[in-house]
Amino acid sequence: MDLINFWLENLPTMIDGLIVSLQVTGAALVVGIPLGLLLALGVQAKTKAVRFSSMAFVEIGRGAPALIMLQFAYFGLPQAGISLSSFAAAAVALAWTTSAYTSEIIRAGLEAVPHGQQEAAVAVGFTRIDALRFIIVPQGLRVAAPALLGFSILMLQATSLCFAIALPELLSQAYMIGTNTFQYLPILLFAGLLYASICVPATIAVSLLERSLSKHSA
Amino acid sequence: MDQLQHQNRVTFPGLDSDQGSVRGQVERKSSMANQTVKPKIVERDEIVRVSNLGKSFGTHKVLEGINLTVRSGEVLAIIGPSGSGKSTLLRCLNQLEPQTEGIITLAGITLDAAKPASKKQLNDLRRAAGMVFQSFNLFPHLTVLQNVSLPQQRVLGRTKADADTRSRALLERVGLANKADHYPVRCSGGQQQRIAIARALALDPKIMLFDEPTSALDPELGLEVLAVMKELAEAGMTMIVVTHEMHFAETVSNRVMIMADGRVLEEGPSASVMRDPQTERAKRFLQAVRNR
Numbered sequence: 001m002d003l004i005n006f007w008l009e010n011l012p013t014m015i016d017g018l019i020v021s022l023q024v025t026g027a028a029l030v031v032g033i034p035l036g037l038l039l040a041l042g043v044q045a046k047t048k049a050v051r052f053s054s055m056a057f058v059e060i061g062r063g064a065p066a067l068i069m070l071q072f073a074y075f076g077l078p079q080a081g082i083s084l085s086s087f088a089a090a091a092v093a094l095a096w097t098t099s100a101y102t103s104e105i106i107r108a109g110l111e112a113v114p115h116g117q118q119e120a121a122v123a124v125g126f127t128r129i130d131a132l133r134f135i136i137v138p139q140g141l142r143v144a145a146p147a148l149l150g151f152s153i154l155m156l157q158a159t160s161l162c163f164a165i166a167l168p169e170l171l172s173q174a175y176m177i178g179t180n181t182f183q184y185l186p187i188l189l190f191a192g193l194l195y196a197s198i199c200v201p202a203t204i205a206v207s208l209l210e211r212s213l214s215k216h217s218a
Numbered sequence: 219m220d221q222l223q224h225q226n227r228v229t230f231p232g233l234d235s236d237q238g239s240v241r242g243q244v245e246r247k248s249s250m251a252n253q254t255v256k257p258k259i260v261e262r263d264e265i266v267r268v269s270n271l272g273k274s275f276g277t278h279k280v281l282e283g284i285n286l287t288v289r290s291g292e293v294l295a296i297i298g299p300s301g302s303g304k305s306t307l308l309r310c311l312n313q314l315e316p317q318t319e320g321i322i323t324l325a326g327i328t329l330d331a332a333k334p335a336s337k338k339q340l341n342d343l344r345r346a347a348g349m350v351f352q353s354f355n356l357f358p359h360l361t362v363l364q365n366v367s368l369p370q371q372r373v374l375g376r377t378k379a380d381a382d383t384r385s386r387a388l389l390e391r392v393g394l395a396n397k398a399d400h401y402p403v404r405c406s407g408g409q410q411q412r413i414a415i416a417r418a419l420a421l422d423p424k425i426m427l428f429d430e431p432t433s434a435l436d437p438e439l440g441l442e443v444l445a446v447m448k449e450l451a452e453a454g455m456t457m458i459v460v461t462h463e464m465h466f467a468e469t470v471s472n473r474v475m476i477m478a479d480g481r482v483l484e485e486g487p488s489a490s491v492m493r494d495p496q497t498e499r500a501k502r503f504l505q506a507v508r509n510r
């Protein structure tokens with residue numbers, strides 16, 4: 001009973017934190033996934049400059065741990081004259097990471113589209129761009145959708161790293177309450193439950209999506 | 219019955235007077251009622267001319283010294299053993315595979331192996347040649363109607379309303395009006411192939427290329443596809459059909475070409491090639507397929 005009361009007392013602060021976590025995740029995904037699509041096309045581009053810069057961007061994003069990307073954006077960029085709020089820094093860093101990882105997921109999705117689709121698109125006279133836009137990308141994204149959603153869930157969990165750059169997200173809020181009350185275990189448990197309240201339904205949604213997609217494809 | 223067939227014929231778009239009309243049809247039309255064309259023999263336009271075509275994949279020579287002419291309204295069947303290069307020849311004709319030697323002229327567009335084709339040439343070529351694949355290759359994320367309509371909108375710039383109207387008419391023609399709003403997975407193989415034919419016809423091609431359109435189908439389902447192709451041939455469409463259907467080659471096509479090892483073994487009027495092949499190799503091939 002004490003535990004429930006303690007949780008209820010701190011619920012508003014925790015919800016504030018959860019909202020910040022969701023906002024950062026949303027920003028990272030909204031910027032990162034379209035960028036990931038562009039990078040997936042970029043690493044296959046015929047133009048060398050486009051291909052190599054896309055590859056470099058992806059390799060940095062995948063090679064550098066998210067925590068380092070966050071610290072770089074928050075502590076490193078100001079030295080280069082660019083000061084970002086902790087929210088903006090988190091969004092930039094996690095969007096970069098997202099784009100790098102999702103570009104690989106999307107590239108695999110595009111490659112899974114049967115070659116006959118590209119041939120049929122060419123044979124009916126579609127331009128390269130139209131073939132991508134109307135035939136290859138929609139099908140590739142469908143293949144990639146479950147993995148993208150799975151990655152999005154990981155991204156929500158990764159926002160807890162923003163703790164390191166003083167962003168008042170869920171884990172930071174929990175930690176702050178813990179410091180004030182010395183009730184670390186109960187509040188961390190509560191934070192875990194709140195993460196789970198989003199992640200578990202989302203995971204179930206992923207498997208439902210997977211099932212309905214496999215039913216629909218040829 | 220006769221009236222009905224007549225209607226069937228004239229409603230295939232691209233085969234009629236308004237556009238894409240082909241001179242070779244004059245002879246046929248002249249026999250129909252209410253046509254004001256004088257019944258004189260007209261030299262048919264050449265739709266395809268292939269000269270000394272060769273194709274290699276790396277050092278592997280797949281086609282060599284192919285010569286071929288197809289005139290407007292003709293139906294050419296290409297037969298031959300597996301691996302003889304039939305598909306590759308067809309794919310060269312619409313440049314899914316560029317040839318490595320020789321010259322192709324299709325609907326007035328000339329593609330020389332010595333010069334890379336321009337974008338415009340490739341666009342024109344693919345407009346002129348409709349392709350039907352063995353594996354249908356419908357777009358599974360689009361409805362049947364969208365499969366037929368979208369290329370018209372993007373490639374010919376037709377409005378959606380216009381394209382949809384034409385698509386529905388074509389689907390009606392191939393007997394699938396009721397499937398317009400379904401997804402291709404919900405259609406049988408035979409239905410999917412007929413949709414693929416409608417998709418190609420919707421672009422008013424000058425010639426239709428078929429690569430073993432019935433090979434992936436159960437025999438009964440193959441028949442409904444062959445029926446559509448026969449009707450199309452009777453409506454005057456110029457067609458090149460790679461096939462294993464000897465009956466189709468014998469009865470529907472005017473000419474037959476037998477290929478082996480990347481070369482043309484024999485080529486000529488279907489009746490004579492099928493019944494009286496000249497080369498030993500062709501005789502053996504025809505014997506073998508007939509005994510199957």
Ligand SMILES: Nc1ncnc2c1ncn2[C@@H]1O[C@H](COP(=O)(O)OP(=O)(O)OP(=O)(O)O)[C@@H](O)[C@H]1O
Binds near residue numbers: 275303307
């Ligand atoms: N993309 C390719 N790369 C390398 N070799 C190829 C390629 N496409 C075809 N070939 C080869 O070219 C030859 C002719 O193939 P093709 O598919 O044209 O034969 P086909 O007459 O259509 O045979 P089938 O009746 O089995 O369809 C084969 O030896 C094949 O292995």
Ligand SMILES: [Mg+2]
Binds near residue numbers: 305306429430
């Ligand atoms: Mg073949």
